[in-house]
Amino acid sequence: MITDIVEMGEQTKLQGQVVVLGSGIAGAEVATYLARHGREVILVESGREQFDPSIQALNDVIFLGKRHRELDPDSYYHRYLPPELRGVSRVRQFGGTSNVWTGKWKYLQPLDFEGRPWVANSGWPIHFADLLEHYRSAAKDYGFGDLEAEAVRPEIMELRAKLAAGGLKMSSFYWEQTPTRTAIRFGDEMRRSKNLHVVLGATATELRLNDSCQRVTAVVCRSLEGRELIVEGDVIIIATGAFEAARLLLASNRQIPSGIGNAHDLVGRFYTDHPKHHTGTLQPGSLTRQYAHELQYAPKPRFCICFALDDATQREQELLEHVLYLKPIYEKSRDRLWRTLRFRPACRDGNGSVATYRVKFVTEQVPHQSSRIKLGTECDPLGQRKLEVDWCFTDQDQRSMAKTLQLLTQRFAEVGLGTFDFGDDPPRLETMTDAAHQMGTTRMASRPEEGVVDTDCRVFGTDNLYVASSAVFPTGPSYSPTFTILALARRLGQHLLQTSKILQI
Numbered sequence: 454m455i456t457d458i459v460e461m462g463e464q465t466k467l468q469g470q471v472v473v474l475g476s477g478i479a480g481a482e483v484a485t486y487l488a489r490h491g492r493e494v495i496l497v498e499s500g501r502e503q504f505d506p507s508i509q510a511l512n513d514v515i516f517l518g519k520r521h522r523e524l525d526p527d528s529y530y531h532r533y534l535p536p537e538l539r540g541v542s543r544v545r546q547f548g549g550t551s552n553v554w555t556g557k558w559k560y561l562q563p564l565d566f567e568g569r570p571w572v573a574n575s576g577w578p579i580h581f582a583d584l585l586e587h588y589r590s591a592a593k594d595y596g597f598g599d600l601e602a603e604a605v606r607p608e609i610m611e612l613r614a615k616l617a618a619g620g621l622k623m624s625s626f627y628w629e630q631t632p633t634r635t636a637i638r639f640g641d642e643m644r645r646s647k648n649l650h651v652v653l654g655a656t657a658t659e660l661r662l663n664d665s666c667q668r669v670t671a672v673v674c675r676s677l678e679g680r681e682l683i684v685e686g687d688v689i690i691i692a693t694g695a696f697e698a699a700r701l702l703l704a705s706n707r708q709i710p711s712g713i714g715n716a717h718d719l720v721g722r723f724y725t726d727h728p729k730h731h732t733g734t735l736q737p738g739s740l741t742r743q744y745a746h747e748l749q750y751a752p753k754p755r756f757c758i759c760f761a762l763d764d765a766t767q768r769e770q771e772l773l774e775h776v777l778y779l780k781p782i783y784e785k786s787r788d789r790l791w792r793t794l795r796f797r798p799a800c801r802d803g804n805g806s807v808a809t810y811r812v813k814f815v816t817e818q819v820p821h822q823s824s825r826i827k828l829g830t831e832c833d834p835l836g837q838r839k840l841e842v843d844w845c846f847t848d849q850d851q852r853s854m855a856k857t858l859q860l861l862t863q864r865f866a867e868v869g870l871g872t873f874d875f876g877d878d879p880p881r882l883e884t885m886t887d888a889a890h891q892m893g894t895t896r897m898a899s900r901p902e903e904g905v906v907d908t909d910c911r912v913f914g915t916d917n918l919y920v921a922s923s924a925v926f927p928t929g930p931s932y933s934p935t936f937t938i939l940a941l942a943r944r945l946g947q948h949l950l951q952t953s954k955i956l957q958i
């Protein structure tokens with residue numbers, strides 16, 4: 454059933470076995486999974502079915518460090534979105550940020566989970582193998598093609614070998630034709646479900662604890678219309694995205710002044726994103742011409758590839774993972790004439806003759822304590838303290854990017870991928886934007902001294918509070934975090950069914 458907080462009449466309290474906060478990909482996935490397995494689930498969502506700017510404004514933050522991209526109705530990159538949403542980094546609406554995302558699904562690579570001695574605070578306390586069955590089952594249920602089989606197609610193997618000989622590597626991702634929108638994927642099921650109750654227009658503003666401060670007993674929810682709702686449950690799952698997850702833990706400070714899960718002052722710290730830059734072009738070389746069909750962006754759905762320096766170079770040079778995406782830009786008659794006059798061979802893929810490739814350069818950043826979000830002093834219309842975002846970088850980030858760019862330029866030319874032209878705007882952190890991939894604000898660790906959630910995504914110091922979000926990523930070297938968010942949400946659902954005594958039926 455889906456209701457709105459303003460339709461609940463005199464009812465001011467709801468009770469379920471599981472309370473899920475947020476209806477994005479993470480929240481919708483874990484809520485429907487548990488409801489399908491017979492658990493009584495209440496899903497609390499701040500937004501409504503229609504986008505509402507006054508609810509979206511609850512996401513407003515104050516930037517202390519590097520700013521996020523800004524709303525830009527003329528944005529070239531988000532032309533698929535209505536003008537008022539171009540440049541948005543997260544969305545408060547039923548279905549969350551999936552309402553606007555692009556639909557690229559990518560595994561983290563096995564090595565992404567391992568610690569790299571030259572990257573401080575890197576490595577996960579779980580391994581790729583812990584997520585593989587969830588990646589696989591999600592790919593099947595969501596109808597993605599077979600990413601694993603695709604990666605060993607003869608053409609891809611050949612290309613991989615040629616790149617490897619030149620000190621480069623590639624990885625692949627699946628790009629949906631119509632990006633999954635959770636409100637569409639799960640809306641009917643939620644409406645029909647007898648044991649899943651979705652409450653829209655309800656913003657969780659506080660978690661209440663029992664006397665020993667180890668169990669969350671209730672979630673206080675408020676609406677812009679002045680309604681209040683108390684939702685009680687045995688298990689609480691925060692799936693409000695990386696910023697709002699940390700905000701809720703910090704704002705729940707009535708019983709523990711530093712906030713829940715914050716005994717070691719780690720909530721909100723280690724915030725990372727994937728800074729990105731996309732003003733460059735690549736003039737295709739012979740290898741690109743040979744494999745141009747593998748670099749097409751259309752028709753979708755399709756498997757796409759992206760490039761990076763190989764692992765050995767990253768290790769030797771102590772570099773981060775910086776990845777290049779190439780988007781074909783097709784010839785117009787003027788380009789064709791220009792090419793013919795210079796006796797340049799055509800670069801043809803299944804869609805036409807490629808004039809050039811637009812280059813997107815995206816970077817990992819070193820996770821470090823001072824890149825953080827924290828509660829500020831200004832309040833939002835619900836009386837909640839707004840977040841202050843201090844997104845900042847280390848010298849290693851700068852060094853790593855400059856060296857990588859130099860090596861990529863050299864190696865792309867050597868293997869025949871082509872030559873870059875960044876004009877007077879080479880990738881520099883100062884001019885790069887966020888990628889709307891907020892990560893790390895409640896990072897996963899084996900010990901409470903090192904993180905906020907344990908390997909089951911349970912908040913340290915609590916018995917029944919979990920986080921389903923990229924907030925738990927200790928590092929996110931690979932671009933496109935959402936497949937891993939989904940895999941972690943499915944893993945959490947399975948974990949709760951298998952281990953939680955209170956959820957046994």
Ligand SMILES: Cc1cc2nc3c(=O)[nH]c(=O)nc-3n(C[C@H](O)[C@H](O)[C@H](O)COP(=O)(O)OP(=O)(O)OC[C@H]3O[C@@H](n4cnc5c(N)ncnc54)[C@H](O)[C@@H]3O)c2cc1C
Pocket residue numbers: 474475476477478479480497498499500531541542543544545546547548549550551553554555556557558559655656657658692693694695697701888889890921922923932933934935936938
């Ligand atoms: C334009 C764009 C393109 C993108 N493209 C890609 C891509 O191609 N591939 C990729 O991997 N990633 C992409 N991303 C990132 C991706 O969209 C996110 O990683 C993903 O959607 C996050 O899902 P989530 O469920 O964790 O959070 P969200 O989808 O943000 O969901 C959080 C939900 O919680 C609700 N909420 C917030 N606070 C509260 C509260 N206090 N109480 C109740 N509810 C609350 C929100 O309204 C929202 O519905 C893109 C992002 C953007 C903006």
